[in-house]
Amino acid sequence: MNVSALDFVLILVAGFLAVGLYGLLVVRNLIKLVIALQILVKATVVALVAGGLASHTLELATSIAVTVIVVDTVVAVLALAFAIQVRQKIGTLDVRALGTLKG
Amino acid sequence: MLNGVIVIVAIGCAAQAIRSPRLLNSAIWLATASALTAMLIYLLGAPQLAVIELSVGAGLVTVLFVLAISISGEEAFSAPTLVPKPLAFGVVFIAAALLAWSILPLPPISIFSASSLTNVFWHERGLDVLAQIVLIFAGVLGVLNLVVDEHVEQTEAISGLDEAHLPIVQTEIETETAETQEAVHA
Numbered sequence: 425m426n427v428s429a430l431d432f433v434l435i436l437v438a439g440f441l442a443v444g445l446y447g448l449l450v451v452r453n454l455i456k457l458v459i460a461l462q463i464l465v466k467a468t469v470v471a472l473v474a475g476g477l478a479s480h481t482l483e484l485a486t487s488i489a490v491t492v493i494v495v496d497t498v499v500a501v502l503a504l505a506f507a508i509q510v511r512q513k514i515g516t517l518d519v520r521a522l523g524t525l526k527g
Numbered sequence: 528m529l530n531g532v533i534v535i536v537a538i539g540c541a542a543q544a545i546r547s548p549r550l551l552n553s554a555i556w557l558a559t560a561s562a563l564t565a566m567l568i569y570l571l572g573a574p575q576l577a578v579i580e581l582s583v584g585a586g587l588v589t590v591l592f593v594l595a596i597s598i599s600g601e602e603a604f605s606a607p608t609l610v611p612k613p614l615a616f617g618v619v620f621i622a623a624a625l626l627a628w629s630i631l632p633l634p635p636i637s638i639f640s641a642s643s644l645t646n647v648f649w650h651e652r653g654l655d656v657l658a659q660i661v662l663i664f665a666g667v668l669g670v671l672n673l674v675v676d677e678h679v680e681q682t683e684a685i686s687g688l689d690e691a692h693l694p695i696v697q698t699e700i701e702t703e704t705a706e707t708q709e710a711v712h713a
Contacts, residue, residue: 432533433534433567436534436567439537439538441623442623444541449609449614452609455595459544459545463545466560469576473573476573477572482573483643483646485573491652491659495659497587498662498665500588501670504592507595518602
């Protein structure tokens with residue numbers, strides 16, 4: 425079977441999406457949840473590159489992928505800051521502890 | 528062949544990042560997956576994006592994770608996961624099957640690119656760059672808001688100063704200054 429470069433890229437996208445989705449479903453630690461989100465966004469970036477290659481607009485795809493990376497980094501920074509605050513206020517990084525909604 | 532090896536190892540590193548019980552190991556596995564992703568992006572013909580992915584994904588984000596882990600510490604959870612693992616595997620498998628059904632089989636596609644990234648990035652997508660700058664500043668303000676309030680409260684608690692004591696301290700300083708000047712003139 426002749427596998428092209430685009431097929432390898434799509435296999436990576438599918439693999440990262442599957443791993444990231446599994447992480448979101450199973451993980452209970454807040455910091456590891458952010459890691460799962462990072463894996464999902466990496467799949468998005470690679471999918472953008474694949475789309476740019478296939479439609480002969482790699483520069484446009486690169487520009488949009490840079491925007492996605494910047495947004496993802498800002499989200500990760502804020503999520504980690506929230507996780508640190510949760511740890512200091514509640515004493516645990518367990519997502520189940522956030523469901524109590526104490527006023 | 529090289530692309531295939533990179534893809535398989537990258538997926539393995541991402542899986543280990545989720546499976547690993549220790550947070551620090553997960554951060555290192557994520558950094559490895561980011562580096563391999565950057566390598567793949569470079570081989571596909573987007574070197575600028577590969578450099579950004581390597582420096583931000585494998586560098587900056589890893590440092591942030593290590594910093595957050597060192598502040599919050601490691602924590603082991605003994606209770607079972609929120610969603611049972613077989614159910615999670617089933618959901619992921621169904622999602623992957625739906626994705627494959629919607630996009631396969633792929634038509635034959637020729638891969639090439641011909642344009643200027645500089646022109647596209649700064650002229651055609653200039654508004655995106657402006658939005659990124661605004662977003663970065665918003666992120667900085669958000670983090671400062673989350674972190675600085677506690678630091679200010681701690682500083683005030685440590686110093687223990689209030690307005691009632693300030694005039695007394697000021698008067699003492701003025702007295703000392705006057706005594707010093709008298710000593711100098713004498």
